[in-house]
Amino acid sequence: MTEQQHDAGTPYSVSPVQAPDGAKKGDTEYGVPTSADVPTAVEAAKDRVDWKGEVRGLALMLLGVLAFHSLVAKPFYIPSISMMPNLLVGDRLVVSKYPYGWNWSSASFHLLPRGKWRLMGGTPEYGDIVIVVPRNRKEDLIKRVIGLPGDRIALVRGQVILNGKPITRMMEPPLRIAADKDLRCDSGYGSEYCYATFGRPTIKLPDGSEAIELPTWRETLPNGATFLTFDTDDEPNDDMAEITIPAGHVFLMGDNRDHSADSRVPASENGLGGPVPLSDIGGRAEFITFSFNGKESLNPLTWWGALRSGRAWSSLRPAIVPHENPGNRP
Numbered sequence: 001m002t003e004q005q006h007d008a009g010t011p012y013s014v015s016p017v018q019a020p021d022g023a024k025k026g027d028t029e030y031g032v033p034t035s036a037d038v039p040t041a042v043e044a045a046k047d048r049v050d051w052k053g054e055v056r057g058l059a060l061m062l063l064g065v066l067a068f069h070s071l072v073a074k075p076f077y078i079p080s081i082s083m084m085p086n087l088l089v090g091d092r093l094v095v096s097k098y099p100y101g102w103n104w105s106s107a108s109f110h111l112l113p114r115g116k117w118r119l120m121g122g123t124p125e126y127g128d129i130v131i132v133v134p135r136n137r138k139e140d141l142i143k144r145v146i147g148l149p150g151d152r153i154a155l156v157r158g159q160v161i162l163n164g165k166p167i168t169r170m171m172e173p174p175l176r177i178a179a180d181k182d183l184r185c186d187s188g189y190g191s192e193y194c195y196a197t198f199g200r201p202t203i204k205l206p207d208g209s210e211a212i213e214l215p216t217w218r219e220t221l222p223n224g225a226t227f228l229t230f231d232t233d234d235e236p237n238d239d240m241a242e243i244t245i246p247a248g249h250v251f252l253m254g255d256n257r258d259h260s261a262d263s264r265v266p267a268s269e270n271g272l273g274g275p276v277p278l279s280d281i282g283g284r285a286e287f288i289t290f291s292f293n294g295k296e297s298l299n300p301l302t303w304w305g306a307l308r309s310g311r312a313w314s315s316l317r318p319a320i321v322p323h324e325n326p327g328n329r330p
Helices: 041-047 051-071 194-198 300-306
Strands: 002-005 011-014 073-077 091-096 129-132 141-147 152-156 159-162 168-178 184-186 191-193 210-220 225-230 240-244 249-253 281-291
Touching: 051 073, 073 281, 129 249, 141 159, 168 225, 191 194, 194 210
Parallel strands: none
Antiparallel strands: 002 011, 073 091, 091 281, 129 141, 129 281, 141 249, 152 159, 152 240, 168 210, 184 191, 210 225
């Protein structure tokens, strides 16, 4: 029996509720507690979120991604027609970071200040497709290596003259490319149909689709690297007086010769302004992962129908053929 006070302050006795003989531990109806009803300090600690650990884990994951993008490889998107016919607007590809060593431009998002230093630096080969950061802006461009350090290079009516000798250049049948009317590019004055700049009508194919056909050339460089180029019109950049490429520099050109702001074009016209320092080369294009034809939107349901067939996993390394005129090297 226990004593309690009633309203007048007089103590009286109250009998505690007794659990019946058959009640077991855990029968809360009769006030028989279990060990689970009384959380321990250890269990309470387990229920608390370790925010410091969560933030640390997230930070390590982000650092890992940043390190991989900066040191090993990163994805790249083609936004312009400057590398047609080998790269199309909408191509997604992988760029490796290590073939020529590392420099300030290797860091993703250009987190490092521009500089001339290089770590384990190497020199590209003729025909390599590389990522370059122009001196007058921060966005990456993609071009092909045409001249190496010490080369003398000139252009005459679109023909590359390397070390006093024309490289092998042969006309091919016009290449036919799907018109992809939904592709949009930045013209400098707003968004427009990417292929409008060619000023050529599309042709109707038997299956009802439309395509463009453009004058196509095959060029072969001194190491045997061979690739297709477009050269559609007579343009001022088809001619260039001979220059000597300085040490530690390369001469870059787009495969779409009449629509590429490359080493032939002054920096004042958004070009590369001549040979490019190797310290501004941020990696080498390796292969295409997939390609969209412009019909995709933010809705994932549109992605499958927008995929171009036959482009996934295409290598971007130039084919190497036996070359009859390897004497272009100085």
